[in-house]
Amino acid sequence: xxxxxxxxxxxxxxxxxxxxxxxxxxxxxxxxxxxxxxxxxxxxxxxxxxxxxxxxxxxxxxxxxxxxxxxxxxxxxxxxxxxxxxxxxxxxxxxxxxxxxxxxxxxxxxxxxxxxxxxxxxxxxxxxxxxxxxxxxxxxxxxxxxxxxxxxxxxxxxxxxxxxxxxxxxxxxxxxxxxxxxxxxxxxxxxxxxxxxxxxxxxxxxxxxxxxxxxxxxxxxxxxxxxxxxxxxxxxxxxxxxxxxxxxxxxxxx
Amino acid sequence: xxxxxxxxxxxxxxxxxxxxxxxxxxxxxxxxxxxxxxxxxxxxxxxxxxxxxxxxxxxxxxxxxxxxxxxxxxxxxxxxxxxxxxxxxxxxxxxxxxxxxxxxxxxxxxxxxxxxxxxxxxxxxxxxxxxxxxxxxxxxxxxxxxxxxxxxxxxxxxxxxxxxxxxxxxxxxxxxxxxxxxxxxxxxxxxxxxxxxxxxxxxxxxxxxxxxxxxxxxxxxxxxxxxxxxxxxxxxxxxxxxxxxxxxxxxxxxxxxxxxxxxxxxxxxxxxxxxxxxxxxxxxxxxxxxxxxxxxxxxxxxxxxxxxxxxxxxxxxxxxxxxxxxxxxxxxxxxxxxxxxxxxxxxxxxxxxxxxxxxxxxxxxxxxxxxxxxxxxxxxxxxxxxxxxxxxxxxxxxxxxxxxxxxxxxxxxxxxxxxxxxxxxxxxxxxxxxxxxxxxxxxxxxxxxxxxxxxxxxxxxxxxxxxxxxxxxxxxxxxxxxxxxxxxxxxxxxxxxxxxxxxxxxxxxxxxxxxxxxxxxxxxxxxxxxxxxxxxxxxxxxxxxxxxxxxxxxxxxxxxxxxxxxxxxxxxxxxxxxxxxxxxxx
Numbered sequence: 001x002x003x004x005x006x007x008x009x010x011x012x013x014x015x016x017x018x019x020x021x022x023x024x025x026x027x028x029x030x031x032x033x034x035x036x037x038x039x040x041x042x043x044x045x046x047x048x049x050x051x052x053x054x055x056x057x058x059x060x061x062x063x064x065x066x067x068x069x070x071x072x073x074x075x076x077x078x079x080x081x082x083x084x085x086x087x088x089x090x091x092x093x094x095x096x097x098x099x100x101x102x103x104x105x106x107x108x109x110x111x112x113x114x115x116x117x118x119x120x121x122x123x124x125x126x127x128x129x130x131x132x133x134x135x136x137x138x139x140x141x142x143x144x145x146x147x148x149x150x151x152x153x154x155x156x157x158x159x160x161x162x163x164x165x166x167x168x169x170x171x172x173x174x175x176x177x178x179x180x181x182x183x184x185x186x187x188x189x190x191x192x193x194x195x196x197x198x199x200x201x202x203x204x205x206x207x208x209x210x211x212x213x214x215x216x217x218x219x220x221x222x223x224x225x226x227x228x229x230x231x232x233x234x235x236x237x238x239x240x241x242x243x244x245x246x247x248x249x250x251x252x253x254x
Numbered sequence: 255x256x257x258x259x260x261x262x263x264x265x266x267x268x269x270x271x272x273x274x275x276x277x278x279x280x281x282x283x284x285x286x287x288x289x290x291x292x293x294x295x296x297x298x299x300x301x302x303x304x305x306x307x308x309x310x311x312x313x314x315x316x317x318x319x320x321x322x323x324x325x326x327x328x329x330x331x332x333x334x335x336x337x338x339x340x341x342x343x344x345x346x347x348x349x350x351x352x353x354x355x356x357x358x359x360x361x362x363x364x365x366x367x368x369x370x371x372x373x374x375x376x377x378x379x380x381x382x383x384x385x386x387x388x389x390x391x392x393x394x395x396x397x398x399x400x401x402x403x404x405x406x407x408x409x410x411x412x413x414x415x416x417x418x419x420x421x422x423x424x425x426x427x428x429x430x431x432x433x434x435x436x437x438x439x440x441x442x443x444x445x446x447x448x449x450x451x452x453x454x455x456x457x458x459x460x461x462x463x464x465x466x467x468x469x470x471x472x473x474x475x476x477x478x479x480x481x482x483x484x485x486x487x488x489x490x491x492x493x494x495x496x497x498x499x500x501x502x503x504x505x506x507x508x509x510x511x512x513x514x515x516x517x518x519x520x521x522x523x524x525x526x527x528x529x530x531x532x533x534x535x536x537x538x539x540x541x542x543x544x545x546x547x548x549x550x551x552x553x554x555x556x557x558x559x560x561x562x563x564x565x566x567x568x569x570x571x572x573x574x575x576x577x578x579x580x581x582x583x584x585x586x587x588x589x590x591x592x593x594x595x596x597x598x599x600x601x602x603x604x605x606x607x608x609x610x611x612x613x614x615x616x617x618x619x620x621x622x623x624x625x626x627x628x629x630x631x632x633x634x635x636x637x638x639x640x641x642x643x644x645x646x647x648x649x650x651x652x653x654x655x656x657x658x659x660x661x662x663x664x665x666x667x668x669x670x671x672x673x674x675x676x677x678x679x680x681x682x683x684x685x686x687x688x689x690x691x692x693x694x695x696x697x698x699x700x701x702x703x704x705x706x707x708x709x710x711x712x713x714x715x716x717x718x719x720x721x722x723x724x725x726x727x728x729x730x731x732x733x734x735x736x737x738x739x740x741x742x743x744x745x746x747x748x749x750x751x752x753x754x755x756x757x758x759x760x761x762x763x764x765x766x767x768x769x770x771x772x773x774x775x776x777x778x779x780x781x782x783x784x785x786x787x788x789x790x791x792x793x794x795x796x797x798x799x800x801x802x803x804x805x806x807x808x809x810x811x812x813x814x815x816x817x818x819x820x821x822x823x824x825x826x827x828x829x830x831x832x833x834x835x836x837x838x839x840x
Contacts, residue, residue, distance in 0.1 A: 050683055070687045078684060084677040088609035089602075100598035101685040110578065145681075 001025050002047070002153060002184050006056035009042050016042040017208045019056070024153075029175060029185040031199030031216070033192065039208035040188050041081060044157050047186060048078050060153070074102065077146035081157040081188075083138035087131025091122055091141050094130055098145045109148075116144040120167065135162030143171065153184045160194060172198050275388055278379075282396035285375070286368045306407045309357055313350065314411030320346060320419045329423070340433075340526055343420045344517070345494030347437060350412050351516045352490045354441040355448040356483045357408045362452035363479050363615070366472070369397060369453065370460070370556065376564040390557055397453075397553075405445035413438040432524070440520035443542055447512060450545040452479065457552030460560050473611055480615050481622035486513060488626040500530035508534060515541060590699060595692045603700050603751050606674055613669045613752070620668065624661025627778075628654045646720030647789045652728060652782035655712045659705050659736045660777050664770065666701050667743050670751035679753040679825055686750065691823035694747045701740045709733040724789050731785060731798060738805045739777060745809050746816060749824050757827045 007020040017039040024030050034040045045051035047058055049069045058065045065072040085094055092113060099109035117123040120140040130138060139162045146154065156175070160168050175198045178185055189195050195202060196216055204212040212219060270276050287305065323346075329337045362369075371379075371393050379389055417434035424430060459468055459475060489511065497514065508514050508530075518535025521527035527535055579587070591597040607613055635650035645651050673679075709732040717725025788794035 048684060050680065073684055076684075080680060082677070084675065084680060086602075086606075086675055086678050089605060093601075093605065097598050097602055098681065098685070100594055100601075101682075103594040106584075 001059075001061060002186075003059040004043070004047065004056070005059060007043065007046050007053050007058065008055040009039075009046060009051060010054045015208050017046070017053075017205075020205070020208075020210055022203055022210065022213055024184045024186060026152075026182040026184055027179055028201060029179040029187060029199045031195035031202040032186060032188040032205065033190075033195060033202060034205035037207075038205040040205055041157065042208070043205070044081075044155055044186070044188055047155055048076065049073060074149075075152045077149070077151040077154045079139075079142045079146045079154075079156045079159045081161075083135065083142050083162075085130045085138055085141065087129060089130055090127045091117065091130055091133065091137075092126040094141060095145055095148065099148060102149045104149055112148045113144070116148055120144055120170075136164055136167065139163055140167060151183075153186070154178060155186045155188075157188045158190065159187070160189070160191060274384060275392055278384070278388060278392035279396050279399070282371070282393045283399055286365055286396060286400055306403075309361065309404070309408050310411050312353055312357065313409060313413075314415055316349070316353070317412050317415035317419055320416065321422075324419050324422055337423070339420050339423065340524065341498075343433075344498060344521070345490075346416065346420075347440065347520060348494040348497070348513065348517045349490040350409075350416060350437070350441055351444045351520075352486055352513045353412075354405075354409050354445045355513060355516075356487050358404055358445040358448045359452055359479065359483045361404055362449050363476050363483075366452075366456060366476055367611075369456065371561055373564050376561065386562070389561075390554075393557075394553065401446060401449050404449065405442050408445055409438065409441040413441060436520050436523045439523065440516045443519070443538065444513065444516040447516070447538075447542045447545055450542075450549040451512070454545050454548045454552055455479075457549060457556045460556035461552050465560070473609075473614055476611070477614055477618040480618045481625065484619055484622035485626050486511070488623075488630070489513065492630075497531065498528075500528060502529040504530040504534055509537065512537075512541065591696075593692060595686060596696045596699070599693070599696045599750055600699060603696070606752050607666075607669070607700075610674050610752070613672060613674065616669050616672065617665045620661050620665030621658075624658050624665075627661075628657045631657060642719045643721065646716055647724055647786055649779075649783040649786040652785050652789075653778050655709065655728075655732045656735065656778040656782055658708060659732060660739065660774055662705050662708075663701055663736065663739050663743060664774075666704060670697060670747075670749075671754075671757055672752065673755055674752040676753075676755060679750075682750055682753050683825055686823060688823045689818075689821070691748070691750070693750050693823060694744050697744055697747055697751060698740055700751075701744075702737070705736045705740070706733060709736055720789075723792055727789065727792060727795050728785065731781070731795070734798075734802055735777060735781060738802060739773070741806065742809045745812055746820065748821055754825050755827050 002024040004020055004022050007017055008015065009017045020039070020043055022030065032040055032043065042051065046053050049058075049065050049072060052066070060072055060075075089097065095113045095117075096109065099113065104112070114123070117126050120143065122137060122140055122144075125133070125137065130141065133141070139159070143159060146156075154175075159171060163171060172194060175185055175187065179200065187195065187199055199216055201215050202213070202219060203210060271280075323342070324339060371389060375389070380386065413434060417430055417437055421430040421433055455475065459471065463471065490513075493511075493514075497508070497517065500508070504514075514531075514534045515538040516535075518527060518531040518533070519538035520535070521531045522535040587597050591600050607617065631650045631653045635645050635648045709729060712732050713725050713729035715725070716728045719725075720728075784797065785795070788797060
């Protein structure tokens with residue numbers, strides 16, 4: 001079980017996340033929603049141990065993750081928001097590096113890389129430099145890197161970014177399958193339909209504060225509307241239809 | 255006051271600046287400076303002003319240092335009465351020509367990837383309603399503008415200051431004007447020649463080679479050019495004196511050095527050229543015209559062959575490779591790299607060294623410097639000796655492997671500080687243990703693998719020329735000294751190479767530089783000198799044992815006394831603060 005207890009992060013006294021609390025149980029797929037600047041990425045970085053909270057702690061199975069970060073990270077698979085990879089390494093070499101640093105035995109590592117590259121349709125390009133990959137291909141490399149050591153916790157930050165329709169569908173089914181296997185999945189996204197479809201629970205952040213947290217079904221029931229409308233209702237006071245109409249007016253103006 | 259003509263010209267200029275073609279020229283000029291490239295790699299991006307200032311500095315700085323040589327009062331105090339500034343200026347003029355060529359060449363090599371429009375330009379510009387020929391000519395004009403700017407910037411300071419220094423004791427302004435004009439002609443033509451020569455090589459390779467082969471060969475071509483420029487710079491120390499004593503027919507190899515052509519051109523324009531220099535000078539203008547014509551031709555050809563075909567080229571280059579490590583690599587991993595961190599990081603470091611352009615170029619430059627110094631030492635060793643056995647145990651000959659080892663070790667240490675793709679280091683932040691990171695032993699193994707095979711090669715070479723025992727002792731000494739230098743140079747090293755930001759300039763940086771020069775002197779000059787004497791009686795080689803013990807013990811002691819917080823793995827180099835807050839209230 002992963003617990004975020006009163007997580008607070010301040011950058012030079014400006015709060016990026018404030019008193020964020022939630023629990024992630026085995027089998028649970030927790031979606032994290034919020035507009036830009038709501039503190040999603042800061043929360044994710046604190047969950048991965050990349051950022052030390054100003055206050056609060058992250059507990060994994062009752063232990064503070066910072067007490068033994070290496071052991072925690074061995075059980076963590078993380079897909080960051082942007083696919084920053086070393087462009088001069090080939091896809092195979094990058095995955096080999098990750099597998100080696102994770103301490104995977106060589107035969108198992110090679111077998112898994114080979115199979116996963118095949119399943120993610122990257123096998124033909126495995127010896128091409130990552131710098132020449134498209135955004136979707138880089139994203140698939142990151143997904144393989146997160147999955148290949150079979151970790152217990154998955155943290156996905158905008159994992160569908162750049163993926164084609166087939167890969168995105170595969171991934172959505174994969175997330176549900178991981179949940180069914182008893183893995184802990186924390187899923188950050190802007191795409192509300194995906195969160196609605198793949199997540200069992202949802203956490204909505206606004207200006208660094210948790211403003212709603214419940215199962216997807218409950219949140220919709222309480223407000224009697226879809227997740228998209230609920231999100232807009234809670235987070236933004238923008239009339240999206242009228243903004244779209246204004247844009248058309250501006251571009252049509254002589 | 256109102257100036258209608260000036261206002262009108264300004265207005266017309268402004269209108270021209272906003273035209274699509276002028277906007278394109280500005281776009282390409284900025285791109286050549288700031289870099290293009292198909293990937294999102296982060297290069298060393300400096301502002302134009304800073305780059306131009308840095309490029310102009312060496313010429314001005316060296317000119318000022320020459321005041322001491324040409325000052326009439328100082329000449330008089332030295333007892334020199336019939337001082338001929340033109341004759342005295344020849345070596346310095348040669349140096350300025352070489353400097354101008356090296357700096358311009360270095361910029362051309364540095365911006366190699368940005369000179370031609372690339373895939374990004376194609377997909378941004380071609381869909382717009384702009385004729386393709388406008389893109390072609392706009393890039394050409396941007397390039398010519400860059401050449402002119404570069405040539406003027408690199409040589410501006412020396413074109414004014416150097417003639418001022420040389421002509422300080424002359425009474426006639428005409429002498430100064432003439433000297434300055436000839437000097438400016440020489441250095442400017444040398445600069446322009448170098449840029450177009452590098453550009454011709456690039457364009458020719460792009461036009462002739464298939465795209466995939468060019469991409470593979472390009473880094474090696476650049477590395478070769480860097481080595482050539484370092485070697486050219488080194489000729490400025492010895493060659494001018496040689497050129498002054500040239501026979502009427504210069505040796506064939508002097509014709510291969512473009513710097514001598516431009517020196518000859520200058521001397522011919524002043525009417526001071528010896529027959530040999532006049533002969534060399536005759537090459538300068540035809541060579542310049544040839545490279546300009548060739549550059550123009552290959553630009554058109556490679557543009558047609560490369561840029562126009564970008565949409566036909568696949569984004570992902572066809573590649574071959576093996577998914578399984580070779581037998582040697584698996585054995586090496588099993589025996590030498592025992593932990594997962596060392597295995598993963600060692601291969602990452604090697605691949606970066608071999609594939610990152612900037613790292614390879616810096617390393618090539620340092621290795622090239624080592625090669626030139628080693629060649630110089632070898633030439634000194636052979637001067638005046640004929641017996642190979644005697645040459646082999648001379649201090650100069652013994653210093654060759656020490657010089658090469660020193661340059662490789664220091665070069666590696668230098669490039670370890672240069673980050674690559676900083677945003678991609680998140681994976682190491684995530685997977686490496688900050689306290690038990692093993693970066694120092696891993697870096698040591700990279701350095702040992704790079705130097706020790708060379709040290710072992712020393713044995714057959716010196717055993718063949720100087721005898722088995724001297725060969726064995728020398729190889730052992732080179733290996734031991736390399737290990738000790740690596741041990742010392744990695745003191746307090748707590749970063750994974752290439753993943754940490756650039757170290758800030760610290761007050762002790764100059765001291766570090768001086769310490770480096772001193773270390774080179776001890777490593778590559780004093781040690782071979784002692785060794786040369788000791789090899790006369792091999793038992794005397796024991797003198798190196800206590801020295802080695804001290805050289806091992808001091809870093810060992812410092813390492814033991816390093817506090818825990820100073821061992822933690824870092825990814826950011828934070829400058830030390832003037833005032834440390836104790837945070838006693840926390």
